[in-house]
Amino acid sequence: MNTATHAATSELRVAVLGARGKVGREICRAVEDAEGMTLVAEVDAGDSIEVLVEAGAQAVVDFTHPDVVMGNLEYCIDHGIHAVVGTTGFDDDRLAQLRTWLEGAPSTGVLIAPNFSIGAILMMRFAAQAAPFFDSVEIVELHHPTKADAPSGTARRTAELVAEARRAAGSAAMPDATSTALAGARGADVEGIPVHSVRVRGLVAHQEVILGELGETLTIRHDSLDRAGFGPGVLAGLRAIEDHPGLTVGLEHFLDLPR
Numbered sequence: 534m535n536t537a538t539h540a541a542t543s544e545l546r547v548a549v550l551g552a553r554g555k556v557g558r559e560i561c562r563a564v565e566d567a568e569g570m571t572l573v574a575e576v577d578a579g580d581s582i583e584v585l586v587e588a589g590a591q592a593v594v595d596f597t598h599p600d601v602v603m604g605n606l607e608y609c610i611d612h613g614i615h616a617v618v619g620t621t622g623f624d625d626d627r628l629a630q631l632r633t634w635l636e637g638a639p640s641t642g643v644l645i646a647p648n649f650s651i652g653a654i655l656m657m658r659f660a661a662q663a664a665p666f667f668d669s670v671e672i673v674e675l676h677h678p679t680k681a682d683a684p685s686g687t688a689r690r691t692a693e694l695v696a697e698a699r700r701a702a703g704s705a706a707m708p709d710a711t712s713t714a715l716a717g718a719r720g721a722d723v724e725g726i727p728v729h730s731v732r733v734r735g736l737v738a739h740q741e742v743i744l745g746e747l748g749e750t751l752t753i754r755h756d757s758l759d760r761a762g763f764g765p766g767v768l769a770g771l772r773a774i775e776d777h778p779g780l781t782v783g784l785e786h787f788l789d790l791p792r
């Protein structure tokens with residue numbers, strides 16, 4: 534655990550939870566190099582979370598583990614510390630719990646972003662835009678084998694957005710004649726969209742959305758090749774979070790994306 538002393542400054546005081554992890558390390562570097570913010574604490578497993586208050590953190594970035602992130606957020610919300618969260622594993626129950634906690638802290642902001650990379654956000658947007666034009670949509674996400682959750686948060690969110698777009702367009706059920714299958718062979722069902730998870734050493738984070746129509750397919754693919762690619766999105770989240778109290782899901786709400 535590293536902490537900086539609490540000097541009077543107008544810079545945003547940022548702490549990173551999961552600071553020694555694969556992404557956390559990159560985020561510490563990005564915050565240290567960024568203008569307008571100071572890295573005041575690097576916290577990892579085994580460190581006391583009380584260091585956030587002791588270091589005077591105004592905002593935290595959480596890249597830890599789905600098993601611990603809710604406890605971290607309860608502490609942050611209780612202490613009025615804004616949170617920019619990359620950790621995955623959020624479902625409707627968890628989001629509802631966060632909203633309840635935030636009712637007691639109306640000026641605190643929490644951003645849950647399944648993916649901070651701009652390319653992945655655009656992939657999700659383009660997939661949702663394309664979905665109503667095709668009979669079939671399936672998602673294949675490919676990650677390093679140290680990943681805890683499957684499907685990935687990004688794949689789950691993409692499937693939700695695709696399903697929402699298909700519902701809004703009144704799309705028919707997708708064609709699929711499968712009548713016998715080994716368990717898992719057709720992937721996980723996320724709101725009717727099949728999601729296939731691949732875990733292979735050497736990969737970082739990749740996703741394909743495959744859309745099909747009679748006589749043609751469209752594949753939208755995104756590749757994260759280096760975890761430094763998550764840094765700019767996290768910094769954008771930190772710069773916006775003070776002005777967005779309550780719960781926000783998805784960094785796209787803080788970006789000026791085309792409709």
Ligand SMILES: NC(=O)C1=CN([C@@H]2O[C@H](COP(=O)(O)OP(=O)(O)OC[C@H]3O[C@@H](n4cnc5c(N)ncnc54)[C@H](OP(=O)(O)O)[C@@H]3O)[C@@H](O)[C@H]2O)C=CC1
Binds near residue numbers: 648
């Ligand atoms: N939204 C996005 O853009 C992205 C999200 N992610 C997500 O971020 C999370 C972390 O990913 P990644 O960096 O690859 O994982 P790592 O396992 O490499 O890093 C997680 C770090 O958090 C530490 N940790 C565990 N518990 C605590 C705790 N209570 N307090 C502080 N630190 C803790 C771990 O320590 P130890 O190893 O000792 O347990 C580890 O050092 C995952 O959920 C992943 O899916 C990843 C990439 C991008």
Ligand SMILES: O=C(O)C1=N[C@H](C(=O)O)C[C@H](O)C1
Binds near residue numbers: 621676685686739
């Ligand atoms: O664990 C990872 O590595 C990643 N997790 C996020 C997810 O689950 O979508 C984002 C990105 O895919 C990398």
